[in-house]
Structure formats: C-alpha cells, structure tokens
Amino acid sequence: MDAGLLNGARDLSIYTAYNTNVDAIVYLNGDIVQRLIDEFGAGAVRRRIDEYPREIDEPLDFVARLVHALKTGKPMAVPLVNEELHRWFDDHFDYDVERMGGQAGIIANLLASLDFKRVIVYTPHLARRQAELFVSRPNLLYPVVEDGKLTFKHPREAYRENDPIKVNRIFEFRAGTRFKLGNETITVPFSGRFIVSARFESIRIYTEEALKPFLPEIGEGVDGAILSGYQGIKLRYSDGKDANHYLRKAKEDVMLLKRRKDVKVHLEFASIQNRDLRKKVIYNLFPLVDSVGMDESEIAYVLNALGYPRLSERIFTYNRIEDSVLGGKIILDEMNLEILQIHTIYYLMYITSKDNPLSEEELRKSLEVGTTLAAARASLGEIRSPEDYRVGLNVPFNERGEYVKLRFEEAKRRTREYKVVIIPTRLVKKPVSTVGLGDTISAGAFTSYLALMRKKMAL
Ligand code: AMP
Numbered sequence: 001m002d003a004g005l006l007n008g009a010r011d012l013s014i015y016t017a018y019n020t021n022v023d024a025i026v027y028l029n030g031d032i033v034q035r036l037i038d039e040f041g042a043g044a045v046r047r048r049i050d051e052y053p054r055e056i057d058e059p060l061d062f063v064a065r066l067v068h069a070l071k072t073g074k075p076m077a078v079p080l081v082n083e084e085l086h087r088w089f090d091d092h093f094d095y096d097v098e099r100m101g102g103q104a105g106i107i108a109n110l111l112a113s114l115d116f117k118r119v120i121v122y123t124p125h126l127a128r129r130q131a132e133l134f135v136s137r138p139n140l141l142y143p144v145v146e147d148g149k150l151t152f153k154h155p156r157e158a159y160r161e162n163d164p165i166k167v168n169r170i171f172e173f174r175a176g177t178r179f180k181l182g183n184e185t186i187t188v189p190f191s192g193r194f195i196v197s198a199r200f201e202s203i204r205i206y207t208e209e210a211l212k213p214f215l216p217e218i219g220e221g222v223d224g225a226i227l228s229g230y231q232g233i234k235l236r237y238s239d240g241k242d243a244n245h246y247l248r249k250a251k252e253d254v255m256l257l258k259r260r261k262d263v264k265v266h267l268e269f270a271s272i273q274n275r276d277l278r279k280k281v282i283y284n285l286f287p288l289v290d291s292v293g294m295d296e297s298e299i300a301y302v303l304n305a306l307g308y309p310r311l312s313e314r315i316f317t318y319n320r321i322e323d324s325v326l327g328g329k330i331i332l333d334e335m336n337l338e339i340l341q342i343h344t345i346y347y348l349m350y351i352t353s354k355d356n357p358l359s360e361e362e363l364r365k366s367l368e369v370g371t372t373l374a375a376a377r378a379s380l381g382e383i384r385s386p387e388d389y390r391v392g393l394n395v396p397f398n399e400r401g402e403y404v405k406l407r408f409e410e411a412k413r414r415t416r417e418y419k420v421v422i423i424p425t426r427l428v429k430k431p432v433s434t435v436g437l438g439d440t441i442s443a444g445a446f447t448s449y450l451a452l453m454r455k456k457m458a459l
Pocket of ligand 1: 295343344345346347374375378425426427428429430431434435436437438439441
C-alpha cells in the first residue's frame with residue numbers, strides 16, 4: 001500500500017470537539033520522592049496509606065497514593081477533586097514535558113500535522129497553557145464569534161486568559177528507584193506511571209451559547225466531524241445541572257452540525273466507569289451519529305449497558321473474535337449506525353451493513369490507513385508531517401492478527417447481512433509512546449472512509 005488513500009483524505013476539512021487537556025509529565029527519581037515524604041513525615045504518610053484515599057483532596061492524599069503505587073509498581077490513576085491544589089503541584093514539581101492530551105486535542109494536532117485542508121477544533125475551555133499545546137499550523141483553526149459573525153483563529157490566538165484548565169499530571173517511575181519510608185527502604189519493583197487526573201466541576205463538555213447558532217455553518221463547511229469527550233460528563237453538578245442536561249445539549253450540537261448538510265459524524269467512545277452514565281451516552285448519542293469507534297473492552301461495556309450481560313461477559317473472559325463480531329453487529333443494528341470500527345491490540349475491524357457503497361477491499365484499505373498512522377506514532381512518539389506515514393508503512397502487520405483474520409474468514413459465512421472486514425495491526429515492538437494510538441487509528445480510519453465515499457459518490 002502506498003500513501004495514496006491518505007493523500008485523498010488530506011483533501012478534507014474536519015471539525016473536532018470537545019475534550020482537550022494538558023498532560024504534564026514528571027520523571028520521578030528517589031530524591032523527589034524522598035523530599036515529599038520528609039515534608040509530611042513518614043508516620044503521617046503511612047497512616048494515610050492505610051486510609052487509602054480514593055480521591056486527592058489535599059497534598060497528603062497524593063503523597064500516600066503515590067508511595068503506595070511506587071511500592072507495588074502498579075500503574076494507577078487517582079482523580080484530583082480540589083482545584084486549589086493546582087498551585088501546590090506547580091510549586092512542587094518541574095514538569096519535564098507538557099504535551100497535548102484529550103482526544104479532540106490529539107486528533108486536531110494529528111490531522112493538522114498531516115496537512116489536512118482545514119481542521120477546526122473546538123474545546124469549551126481554552127486557557128493559554130492549553131492553547132500553546134496546539135501545533136503551529138495555518139490549517140488549524142478555532143471558531144470565534146466576533147461582532148455577531150463567525151470567524152476562525154489559530155487556537156494560540158484565541159485563548160481566554162481566565163478559562164479553567166484541566167491538567168493531568170503523569171508521574172513516570174522506573175524499576176529500581178529507591179527511597180526510605182521511615183526506617184523501611186523501598187525499591188520500586190516495576191516501571192510504570194501514576195496519574196493524577198483532574199476532575200473538576202468547572203470542566204464541562206458543551207458548546208458555548210454564542211457559538212451554537214453557527215454550528216450549521218460549521219457543519220456545512222466541513223467534510224466530517226469527530227466528536228469525543230462525553231466520558232467527562234458528570235452525573236450531577238453542584239449547581240443543579242446533571243448529565244441529562246449536558247446530553248441534551250450534546251444532542252442539539254450533532255443535529256445543528258447536520259442541519260444544512262448531512263455531514264458525517266464520528267463519535268469516539270472512551271470507557272465510562274459509571275454504568276448509568278455509559279448507558280445515557282450510548283442511548284442519547286449513538287442513534288444520532290453515523291460512525292462509532294471503540295476498543296474491544298469498550299464493546300463489552302457497551303453490550304452490558306444495552307442489556308447483553310452474557311455476551312459482554314464472554315468477550316471479557318475469552319476475547320474471541322466471533323463474539324466481538326456478534327457484539328458489533330448488535331450495536332450497529334440496535335443503534336442504526338452506518339459503520340462501527342473496533343480497534344484491538346492485534347486487529348482492527350469494521351462492521352457495516354451489506355448495502356454500504358464501499359467494497360470490502362476499500363474498507364480494508366481504510367483500516368490500513370488507521371493502523372499505519374498508529375504505527376508511525378508509536379515509533380516516533382508524535383506525527384509531525386505527512387512524510388512520517390512512511391515510518392508506519394515499514395512496520396510489519398503482526399502475525400497473531402493474521403491468524404485471527406484466518407479464523408474470521410472461516411467463520412464468515414454467518415455474516416451475510418453485514419459487511420465485516422478485519423485486518424491485523426502493524427504492531428511496534430518497542431513503542432516510544434502509546435498515548436493517543438486509539439484516537440489516531442480512529443481519525444485515520446474515519447477520514448479515509450470519508451475520502452473513499454466521496455470518490456465513490458463522484459463516480
Ligand atoms: P486505545 O487503548 O483506545 O488508545 O487504543 C490502543 C490501540 O493502539 C490498540 O487497540 C492497538 O490497535 C494500537 N496499539 C497499541 N500498542 C501499539 C503498538 N505498540 N504499535 C502499534 N499500535 C499499537
């Protein structure tokens with residue numbers, strides 16, 4: 001395969017919203033940890049570890065959960081609920097790297113770096129520190145309403161000084177790091193990361209009222225929209241608003257985008273721990289969008305929420321391709337999607353109805369764009385230009401995926417009413433980073449799908 005299909009996709013304009021955040025990374029060493037323990041005292045840290053706080057409300061909660069994670073060497077993420085601790089963290093740590101986090105931010109930077117015609121990114125909170133993480137490309141734009149009119153600026157020119165900011169702090173630790181907790185010497189057993197994820201009331205998923213009336217214009221001007229971040233909605237807020245309120249607004253947004261033209265909308269689904277919220281996101285939004293992307297553990301969660309606990313359990317336990325295909329068909333059918341894309345470590349899959357205009361070969365090519373981009377990102381850490389795609393082309397397709405594909409081909413007779421295609425992933429043995437690979441697959445697959453559709457319709 002060459003870069004032809006990607007080049008076709010680069011001719012498109014894409015809108016993406018909503019979630020962005022700052023990933024601030026600290027590479028921990030023994031001294032940094034020791035200083036933290038000494039500041040609070042080993043006794044207090046020990047007592048707080050025993051209490052095992054589920055959230056970080058004060059600095060000692062953080063130190064206790066961090067030391068616990070280091071002792072076990074297990075990767076963990078703990079929500080930070082007290083917004084005032086921003087200052088404490090920023091005073092205590094020098095971040096080694098700050099990079100773009102959040103699906104909309106990652107996808108916007110990716111597509112802009114690939115030289116797509118126009119990438120419009122919208123995130124409701126755009127503080128300066130957040131804005132600076134967008135790549136500096138002329139094709140990357142943020143919608144701004146000025147004098148009652150819609151205009152576009154680069155996100156770095158559109159920031160608002162007082163906007164809230166979501167910073168996820170990622171503490172990377174290495175096996176062998178040593179420090180003392182009182183008279184106990186701790187040696188970290190495995191390398192991993194401890195994530196302090198910001199969960200603030202002030203961070204919400206919505207389109208500002210001033211911009212909303214312009215969504216039909218935005219939808220008309222793009223070839224597709226990629227929406228994500230609904231996992232950030234909370235069931236309840238202290239001002240009385242709830243998930244239903246924000247989901248109603250989210251539904252309006254999709255309908256407004258489609259008002260003047262039936263622009264194709266892809267929803268990238270991320271795991272939602274709370275079953276009620278998961279169910280609400282699925283029932284409210286899946287029926288309105290055309291395409292959904294998710295990974296295989298998410299497919300099991302979605303099936304559970306749709307009332308298929310046994311199939312969901314089977315996917316969790318045995319991870320068999322036949323079950324994922326069956327589950328995918330149920331989701332496609334019940335939610336009346338045009339296309340469902342599932343990414344797993346060894347293979348990628350599309351499920352669509354038999355009357356989809358694209359051939360199986362074309363659908364496979366579209367998935368290949370997704371895995372090739374992910375392989376390029378895994379190899380390089382980041383995709384900076386269209387030429388980086390070649391790096392992905394040099395990564396071989398994994399062999400386990402080939403085997404899964406064979407097994408799938410044998411079982412295919414049972415899938416007459418649907419088109420199901422599957423390809424092995426190009427798997428990088430020692431990835432520089434695995435952050436954002438799923439988003440990269442989905443962005444590559446959806447945009448190349450749109451490009452193929454456009455070509456087909458023009459024939
Ligand atoms: P997510 O968990 O949604 O970010 O998706 C991760 C996806 O990235 C997996 O399903 C794989 O398809 C892909 N992936 C993970 N690790 C690698 C790797 N080392 N090289 C290439 N692709 C990868």
